[in-house]
Amino acid sequence: MNAIALGPLLISTPRLYAFICALLLLFSSRYLLGLPAKQHGRWFNGLLVAWLLGARITFVALNWESYSANPLDTLKVWQPGYHALGGLTAGLLWTGWTLRARLLALLGGLAMTLGAVSLWLVLVTLAPLGQQFAVASLPDVTLEDVDGNAVHLPSLANQNELIIVNLWATWCPPCLREMPLLEEADQRDGVTVVAANQGEDLLPIVRYLDEQSLALRYPLLDPQQTLTARFQAPGLPTTILFDQHGKTLDVHVGELTSAQLERWLSD
Numbered sequence: 001m002n003a004i005a006l007g008p009l010l011i012s013t014p015r016l017y018a019f020i021c022a023l024l025l026l027f028s029s030r031y032l033l034g035l036p037a038k039q040h041g042r043w044f045n046g047l048l049v050a051w052l053l054g055a056r057i058t059f060v061a062l063n064w065e066s067y068s069a070n071p072l073d074t075l076k077v078w079q080p081g082y083h084a085l086g087g088l089t090a091g092l093l094w095t096g097w098t099l100r101a102r103l104l105a106l107l108g109g110l111a112m113t114l115g116a117v118s119l120w121l122v123l124v125t126l127a128p129l130g131q132q133f134a135v136a137s138l139p140d141v142t143l144e145d146v147d148g149n150a151v152h153l154p155s156l157a158n159q160n161e162l163i164i165v166n167l168w169a170t171w172c173p174p175c176l177r178e179m180p181l182l183e184e185a186d187q188r189d190g191v192t193v194v195a196a197n198q199g200e201d202l203l204p205i206v207r208y209l210d211e212q213s214l215a216l217r218y219p220l221l222d223p224q225q226t227l228t229a230r231f232q233a234p235g236l237p238t239t240i241l242f243d244q245h246g247k248t249l250d251v252h253v254g255e256l257t258s259a260q261l262e263r264w265l266s267d
Helices: 013-032 037-062 064-068 071-075 084-098 103-126 153-159 173-186 202-211 226-231 258-266
Strands: 003-006 009-012 142-145 150-152 162-168 191-198 218-222 238-242 248-253
Touching (some): 064 071, 084 103, 162 173, 162 226
8 A cells, every 4th residue: 555544634655754754864964964054954955856856857757658648747746756766866966066065064965865765765665654455356346337237346357357446436536637547548458447436326427427438348336435445445546456367466545647557557
């Protein structure tokens, strides 16, 4: 799980870890580098900007095919899409330039920047605030589609295709923004997309699908939010990737991006 719920807030765990590491770097560097407050503030604030720009630009460059159709998506900095090595490189270059006149502070700044990024990578890898997959495979659940046909989820694994289960609702803006991506994925060979609406009646679901001319093979109704409970989803949208045998591969909480979806389908 890549997000946790804190009250009504849905927070990405990698971003939460980054915030923790940034705070540790801020306080430790303030007292250990021996820099005047003004110079320290300039270095640290610039470091954050350099890291974010370097990480974003590197990620976009490496995934340009996913952004070329809609270049303005590169400006959606709230979405996932940051490359740790690109950010680290930019941060080290900024540190080297800003502290070049103070050798000890320069060496300390480089070491502490490396340490903060290394700690972030360890936290992302170990995920101490995350959860293991709530289910190891497609749950034994039967739901109806918008035409009233029963769909038994485990039976979808018999098609020998990757399976994407998306939990969504019409009142959820990020759910609606990612729906065209899911429709596109559903049209690919070897991919099955299940769009399981959570908690709504049939009418608003059908109205939305008709208005947007969305053609999904499995638009399902889950009025009791059974899948939200089974997957222990902290919020919407939540998207789960299963392999051809119905085994859980990954879970993404929050809006899907084209780059994220391409990574799932190409790995």
